[in-house]
Amino acid sequence: MNFSQQLIDWYTVNKRSLPWRDTKNPYFIWLSEVILQQTRVQQGLPYYKSFVKKFPSVENLAHAPQDEVLKLWQGLGYYSRARNLQTAAMQIVDNNSKFPDNYKDLLQLKGVGEYTAAAIASFAFGESVAVVDGNVYRVLSRIYGIATPINVPAGVKEFKSLAGKLLDQHDPATYNQAIMEFGAIQCVPKSPDCSVCPFQSNCIAYQEQRVKELPVKLKKTKVKNLFHHYLVIQTPSKKTVLHQRDNSSIWAGLFEFPYIEAQGALLPQEIIEEKFFKELVGESRFRESVYNQQPIIHKLSHRKVHAYFWIIELDQELNDTLSIEDARAKPVHVLMERFMKEFWQGK
DNA sequence: AAGGCGGGGCA
DNA sequence: TGCCCAGCCTT
Incomplete structure (x- = not known):
């Protein structure tokens, strides 16, 4: 049959x-x-x-x-x-x-x-x-x-x-x-x-x-857009803050500036109102400025990261800071390395 | 050729 | 919670 x-x-x-x-x-x-x-x-x-x-x-x-x-x-x-x-x-x-x-x-x-x-x-x-x-x-x-x-x-x-x-x-x-x-x-x-x-x-x-x-289907790897607003802390003694990524997603275990994840670009006002920002800065007074109006685009196979860097100058020290030299010694991903190299050149 | 369109089922 | 599903139209 x-x-x-x-x-x-x-x-x-x-x-x-x-x-x-x-x-x-x-x-x-x-x-x-x-x-x-x-x-x-x-x-x-x-x-x-x-x-x-x-x-x-x-x-x-x-x-x-x-x-x-x-x-x-x-x-x-x-x-x-x-x-x-x-x-x-x-x-x-x-x-x-x-x-x-x-x-x-x-x-x-x-x-x-x-x-x-x-x-x-x-x-x-x-x-x-x-x-x-x-x-x-x-x-x-x-x-x-x-x-x-x-x-x-x-x-x-x-x-x-x-x-x-x-x-x-x-x-x-x-x-x-x-x-x-x-x-x-x-x-x-x-x-x-x-x-x-x-x-x-x-x-x-x-x-x-x-x-x-089966059946075989070609994955059109849909690229997801991510918007990372990195907070580059600078204390009076030129210390900064890095966070270590967890082991479950991209860049597992690497270090980077703490960041706020958003749906797109953010205004300074929106940054400083974030709970995460407030927790990070604590009682310090600060002056903030965006380092790059245009985000740095970092492409991965399945992610497109739009990276904004916000320079946060504090008027007092924080806990858990490290020197620029120590920060440069930490393992970081390519995007972070690019930024650090440019931002701290000659230091 | 590629992107957008919506819900529900399921691991 | 995020992935998968797979017709048609538009650009």
Whole structure:
């Protein structure tokens, strides 16, 4: 028995009963697909029901006030989906209320991309076009042991091609439902229970114990911006203060000036009102000035640190200070070294 | 090609 | 608490 038939057999036994599976009405199917973009069935189900109830036809949706649509969408997230949904409803109504009945025409609807067009075309009109969503990437990459990243053009092409070949030409609707349902409830992203999987013996990932590694997704290392406002303490005897970083994050165990972490640039007023600043300076009177109006940008693989240096001249000594010479002897990170070298040159 | 868009589930 | 999820539109 081939893969597609096996999948359909599994689906027949294991499928959930969902309202949009009991209809061929393209409007309802479209509604469900848009609601389920980036959304779990469990979360989307009540929204589907309320939309069907409030807007039983595409005309109802097209003619509703936008606020009403958004209100119904409230809490579901990705709100442009709701606006696009209504825009598309208007597109359809403008076209004599003729619902697009094929993949190509469906793609013209606002908010309908390749996945959604394939889903509607196959479910409502029986068109032979394979859906490729996150479930499909996951299932195919594991069963076929494909390690091509799913989020690069070559990977997209490869998976689409395979999905097209596997599509059951006689019943594309059921096949498409089946592979996505399989991904949603059996071949789940994390810790799938392979002990009850019907594809154990022909799943390459399972056989080679690579289930955890697949699908491969290129991490676009999202760089996080950090804003560090370093407090460069200067006592009358030219002592300063360093703190040692803890061992759990970047620059573990290295020394640096104490700093305030913020969401961006800060005004002097904001600095001196910080609890951390007050605790550090204690009863001293001080004069503060910013050393660099433009932050020093320090890039790490996953962090972009915007470093501001505030020179705090105190009129009395503090505890736990150290001389510049001792400070220069401490292990510091590159950013700190750059600053210290420039700030204390010749001292 | 890359960034932005939101919630919930889960380790 | 922070990471992960993976469709579509915009730039």
